[in-house]
Amino acid sequence: MTEPGRPSGRAADALRRVDIVTGFARHAEGSALIRMGGTEVLCAASVEGRVPGFLRNSGQGWVTAEYGMLPRATHTRGDREAARGKQSGRTQEIQRLIGRSLRAVVDRAALGEMTITLDCDVLNADGGTRCAAITGAYVALALAIKKLRAANVLKGDPLIGQVAAVSCGIAVGVPVLDLDYAEDSGAEADANFVLTASGGIVEIQATAERATFDEAAFGVLLGLARIGTAALFAAQQAAIDAA
């Protein structure tokens, strides 16, 4: 299954090159700098011994995320959100998605009343930053939990699954895996899949950008996402084991 017409020359079901470097954020309890082609996201896990108000005295922990993009991560410089005085709707949407995705693989009772915050900051952007953020944040989270367990702060293992994300889309009429910016900006449809290593679906966000699509096309996209996340799960595990 190949498609000669992709701008990158990749086969329709081929991921970009993936690298995950752990420990980049020196002070963080766990961190991963993930590169998927030209997209580069620094994910850092911070552990705090308290939870938001709505969970106090619940015995349950919290996992949340914040997302940002350096002003010149993109082709033309964007406003700095801190200077503008607010996060865009897109930023908030993405950080909510990252948080939900990670909470899907965490047993919050086993975590206890602690908060783990995943900061996902895009250093270079070339499409697929939210998916890279989820995939990298999982590694940072796993490393932070590993450290807490090694220090005996946690007795059990709150990590109950492995999660990764990838984007698929329909470009020039063809379903393709892992779009870069050039491909994404002209795609007819765009879908982000957050999946688990055990075969579960955590989140689907599919949007028709230029033309609606049907059930069959959607099925192909989901199939591509399964192929892509299989490779990502392996890359995550390798990075965690090597850390």
Place this chain on the structure above:
Amino acid sequence: MTEPGRPSGRAADALRRVDIVTGFARHAEGSALIRMGGTEVLCAASVEGRVPGFLRNSGQGWVTAEYGMLPRATHTRGDREAARGKQSGRTQEIQRLIGRSLRAVVDRAALGEMTITLDCDVLNADGGTRCAAITGAYVALALAIKKLRAANVLKGDPLIGQVAAVSCGIAVGVPVLDLDYAEDSGAEADANFVLTASGGIVEIQATAERATFDEAAFGVLLGLARIGTAALFAAQQAAIDAA
């Protein structure tokens, strides 16, 4: 296909009662007060003869949406966003979704350099407010365009499709259509489908809340959404015709 256990007593594939009252916002170019069970959203279309900066001199129009919830639309009073000084991430996420959904059925070149803003304000909330907003906003938009065409402001018809939205979910293990608040807050998974009358998929947002789901379950949810939107398309058309 019935499920005796739904809190509302509805069959698994049964919508709540739907009413669409047009003309409620007296000054708007088009408006619809949509009720789906206990959820009530006032949708008003406002037409302005200018477009955002990025479309100036493009010959293309813009369709956008804003969403709000009255503080006491819910069981317990929520903060007024105007008083807090910012819209929540949830609000921004929803209004971006409404805007994208409606743009999918508008030929923006045929609209010309005008902006139509859909204000969707929830007067009473009982689950499914974003879907009701999309379904009602379509009616408000169609009425505004009808008015512009009757006044010869528009020559052609920029409306190139019909769009509606419905939520489905998995509750107590069973896929069900159109969840109310009681059902939604305990559901294992929750999915919003934005579909067109001609069979296209505009947007899917599916989230595992308590347990991941698989391809088969997702297929059932999409099937329920097709059933639900079929009824909504009829209700929209009846309201537009009667206006």
Place this chain on the structure above:
Amino acid sequence: MTEPGRPSGRAADALRRVDIVTGFARHAEGSALIRMGGTEVLCAASVEGRVPGFLRNSGQGWVTAEYGMLPRATHTRGDREAARGKQSGRTQEIQRLIGRSLRAVVDRAALGEMTITLDCDVLNADGGTRCAAITGAYVALALAIKKLRAANVLKGDPLIGQVAAVSCGIAVGVPVLDLDYAEDSGAEADANFVLTASGGIVEIQATAERATFDEAAFGVLLGLARIGTAALFAAQQAAIDAA
């Protein structure tokens, strides 16, 4: 006393048609949708078992109000205050007035350490929204207190008076009652009166818009306000009794 020249054809001392529908906000402890001609305001009372910091441990309760206007309640769409990130000076001025007006008829010691918030949201605007908000909010407040007394949460009755508001003005040289938008926007002077059923004055806000006025003219306006509020007190009572 009639004036053939009013745009609405009403006599100088005639109110617009008044309707008060209770229970519109289903979750609120008390609510009233008040219509005065083309002006329509949804008033909802929310009860909370705590007070602002300055009243903690004082044994006294608090009654406050928030005011908003849907963006397309008006002839041309206004900015959404939540999107702009702040409430206008006009909004704040109005909600402070509503709160003061209601506190004038509440024995806050009898209320005890509870807060009742009146949300007044304008669905359709045609002049006189602040007065309609006060008149409707009184009904919502009375119903909420009735409910608290029926549930034995309150032993005594904190409601020690009945309050309503109406605008008067001088238009084309003639003092008139209850101005609509067309009349108000051209009036020489504009005055809002908040009065009690027992004959007390709670608040007067009179402003010369185009020409100053004198003591005599002011006296006539106050007389008209007494006429108008007499009818409003009756409408309020009827709505409360029927609820």
Place this chain on the structure above:
Amino acid sequence: MTEPGRPSGRAADALRRVDIVTGFARHAEGSALIRMGGTEVLCAASVEGRVPGFLRNSGQGWVTAEYGMLPRATHTRGDREAARGKQSGRTQEIQRLIGRSLRAVVDRAALGEMTITLDCDVLNADGGTRCAAITGAYVALALAIKKLRAANVLKGDPLIGQVAAVSCGIAVGVPVLDLDYAEDSGAEADANFVLTASGGIVEIQATAERATFDEAAFGVLLGLARIGTAALFAAQQAAIDAA
């Protein structure tokens, strides 16, 4: 007409000592530091050769005001509004009132497309700051217009009246003039009157704080305000003449 019981020992119809020092703000086109007893407000008029958007090409000018209070103008330090990031509702209400009051004595067509901004900053507060601000701002405005006329920037005289303001109230059952903070904080009712030298009423804001009042009491308050403003008009004129 005296009332031995006033905390200040003043007669019921006696103003506090009034001083108006012109030229305090050295760069302003006109300025007045007004002292009414322990209340001290610096009023500065700034002239700019442009108008807000809604008046562009209308041939009309604009007069507006901003109000502020130094954090330690009061008994206990208040928050600095610039640090908090927003002006309070009270501040906005007051600055809107000052602007309206001054516009009532300006012929905006004779002013032409210029904006005069009156900055009223409270250096020391002891009650009645909004009334002192209006009275002082009139002097600053008159001096700025005098300067513009002397420089032949203005041919005609846009100043068509003289305006001043004073507060009255009912304290311990007795109507009194010009309340200081101690008297105001315990008063049953409080009213601010903005009046013109030619006998016109510009604005009335009367509020029942602890007990409602009636038409007769209100009439006495208005009479006291006439007495008080007569003295203020003389003080304003003396300051302007001496400048």
Place this chain on the structure above:
Amino acid sequence: MTEPGRPSGRAADALRRVDIVTGFARHAEGSALIRMGGTEVLCAASVEGRVPGFLRNSGQGWVTAEYGMLPRATHTRGDREAARGKQSGRTQEIQRLIGRSLRAVVDRAALGEMTITLDCDVLNADGGTRCAAITGAYVALALAIKKLRAANVLKGDPLIGQVAAVSCGIAVGVPVLDLDYAEDSGAEADANFVLTASGGIVEIQATAERATFDEAAFGVLLGLARIGTAALFAAQQAAIDAA
């Protein structure tokens, strides 16, 4: 050492006329209105019996400052920061500098868990406002501490030094002391020195505006600052003794 070319005609090492009036802010625990030529800053010290969170239960007090400028303190009117909704970077930089400068002469353990806030508000600006603010704030602080000691709230003396500030600069090639606005706006370099009466350096902020400078020139500036602060220390002490 004179320089005929200074716009003010002053010698290169001459301060502007300095006046310090105490007690201007009537409610403040200590206050000083300092005038240095055409620059006038009102400094008020407020004492509160609590400290910021990071010092709670530390036994240490806190001294901090806020800075503001009235909109028409300057040649052309500036925006009111409270209306714009935020303090400028310049304002924050200055108020942080004032706070640090005063903390350098306070033994915070001897102060105990109290906060003294110095509000420095510029009424008229003609250059050197931050230095005048520091010099005046020291007087306000000293008076507040004197009052606390007189009232036996403080047993020991937390004031362990005397601090003042002055600006120096290089204008038309010549190092000069205490620049006014006309001189400052054209200067090649500008330096603010915060020094103590016992010869210590608290803070230096030197900036090349138009041309870099060298070690020798810097030494001359520092020498001028010693001359200037000697006079300021005397003026401060005289004001404190006379209060």
Place this chain on the structure above:
Amino acid sequence: MTEPGRPSGRAADALRRVDIVTGFARHAEGSALIRMGGTEVLCAASVEGRVPGFLRNSGQGWVTAEYGMLPRATHTRGDREAARGKQSGRTQEIQRLIGRSLRAVVDRAALGEMTITLDCDVLNADGGTRCAAITGAYVALALAIKKLRAANVLKGDPLIGQVAAVSCGIAVGVPVLDLDYAEDSGAEADANFVLTASGGIVEIQATAERATFDEAAFGVLLGLARIGTAALFAAQQAAIDAA
């Protein structure tokens, strides 16, 4: 000149290891990732063909900077400024300093009406981030100008000097160069020097943290800064030449 007691074991006049990697921000016209020991700052230069309003039609360009710190660049996670909705006073102070420092070596007339923005984002913090940002931003700026000249967008060379910055301080009584976080947080005094390769002083910011210092000590700090910047100038030049 060595001091056995430095926590890092460095000599009093020894810099930390310096690395400058160019091209890290792939889309920027010039970029440098500078590491000084454990401090790591990504500096990116963005060129835009327009200037701020105050320079329009002046023929002059603008150079400005923005500074940020990733939330987990530090030992404990800090708030994300974009989420809090404003930049801290510290952030604004630093970005103003970076901008001034770079403008000191740019001929803005030779630049013409273009803006170059330097984004300096701290990825890892271990003291001295503002100085590292200035030193790295110079490299990013020089590369961006080199690119503009290679593309013939610029005819002349607007870069008229070379600037770098380093911090010095007095720790345990000894003047030392280039403090890391551990050393800085306990230092008695802290000074940042921005110097040029040709011997000019651009900016000095010296602060007594725990004890004031005198002229002699200050002279030693400035001497250390000259030693440190000499090495930084070489590192900058090597990075630029190798790019």
